[in-house]
Amino acid sequence: MISRRRLLLGSGAFVLAMSTDNLFARQDFFPLWPDDPPGGGGPKGALRISPNGSWSNIVSPGIQRFQPEVPNGKAVLIAAGGGYRWIGMGREGWPVARWLTSKGFTAYVLSYRLPGEHWQDGNLVSLQDAQRAIRLVRSMERSVHLLGFSAGGHLFGMAAARPEYDSYQPQDALDELVPKVDSVGLIYPVITLEAPYTHTNTHLSLVGNHPSPAEEASWSVQNYVTRAYPPLFMAQAEDDTTSNPENSVIMHDTCRRMGVSVQMIRISKGGHGFGLGKVGTPAAIWDEAYAVWLAARG
Numbered sequence: 421m422i423s424r425r426r427l428l429l430g431s432g433a434f435v436l437a438m439s440t441d442n443l444f445a446r447q448d449f450f451p452l453w454p455d456d457p458p459g460g461g462g463p464k465g466a467l468r469i470s471p472n473g474s475w476s477n478i479v480s481p482g483i484q485r486f487q488p489e490v491p492n493g494k495a496v497l498i499a500a501g502g503g504y505r506w507i508g509m510g511r512e513g514w515p516v517a518r519w520l521t522s523k524g525f526t527a528y529v530l531s532y533r534l535p536g537e538h539w540q541d542g543n544l545v546s547l548q549d550a551q552r553a554i555r556l557v558r559s560m561e562r563s564v565h566l567l568g569f570s571a572g573g574h575l576f577g578m579a580a581a582r583p584e585y586d587s588y589q590p591q592d593a594l595d596e597l598v599p600k601v602d603s604v605g606l607i608y609p610v611i612t613l614e615a616p617y618t619h620t621n622t623h624l625s626l627v628g629n630h631p632s633p634a635e636e637a638s639w640s641v642q643n644y645v646t647r648a649y650p651p652l653f654m655a656q657a658e659d660d661t662t663s664n665p666e667n668s669v670i671m672h673d674t675c676r677r678m679g680v681s682v683q684m685i686r687i688s689k690g691g692h693g694f695g696l697g698k699v700g701t702p703a704a705i706w707d708e709a710y711a712v713w714l715a716a717r718g
Contacts, residue, residue: 448484450556453481457549457561457587461518463478463479475509476502478507478532482671486521486527487526494524494565495525495526497553499566502572507534512572517664527696530549550575554579554600554601555597555599556594566605567605569607573606573608580649582601593638602650603651604652608655608692609641611641611667611670617666623636645678645680649678651717657687657694659688691703
């Protein structure tokens with residue numbers, strides 16, 4: 421049974437989403453946890469929303485479901501980026517969900533806990549939420565596909581690579597489901613936390629200022645890729661100074677070595693955080709390529 425506190429907080433997030441972006445015809449909000457999230461702790465007070473629609477002070481993590489008028493039977497779980505310091509709902513989460521529903525996909529937008537917001541389980545909390553969200557979507561949908569941006573790409577890259585990893589103690593029957601997915605899309609993702617790619621907020625949020633090489637390696641997605649990794653789609657701008665393009669190259673080459681199906685879109689110019697990309701720019705090409713690719717997935 422969901423606690424009244426969590427239900428009210430989740431409902432508040434849903435109402436805020438509706439008022440911020442009222443172009444969706446049908447929305448639902450599902451809290452991830454039946455009561456307090458694993459480990460406890462966390463921030464207090466209201467959800468914080470920046471002028472550009474970024475979320476922080478995530479008290480009640482959950483998923484927002486956006487349903488198309490004519491569903492095609494496939495569901496996409498979205499994780500926006502923000503260096504694990506905020507979640508870019510306004511620039512990535514909601515616009516991408518709107519676009520996916522226009523294509524017939526049911527979209528779920530994940531609001532995940534942020535490691536720096538005083539949770540007792542520290543840098544595990546986002547992965548806990550991602551695994552729980554996959555299980556929740558899997559319980560409602562026939563197929564589950566992940567689409568992550570920047571730090572959200574790191575989060576979903578890791579979740580897809582480690583479905584057997586128990587990041588938290590089982591809470592209820594939902595946790596009997598193995599959080600496997602049918603495909604993964606990673607858009608300008610952070611993949612590695614190892615040197616020389618240590619300048620990102622993702623690195624700082626997950627391993628701090630003076631981590632050991634072993635700590636950096638333990639949070640680097642490429643180190644967990646096996647032949648069982650789901651089919652992968654990637655898009656990356658060559659002029660990205662936040663997530664060095666080598667991140668995507670490392671992931672692409674690792675998947676190829678492991679025999680994992682991978683398609684990578686190289687974008688000449690777009691920087692970082694372009695979301696769907698401005699119409700008429702090189703960054704606006706990846707979405708249609710992804711839609712075609714996703715249509716061929718199970």
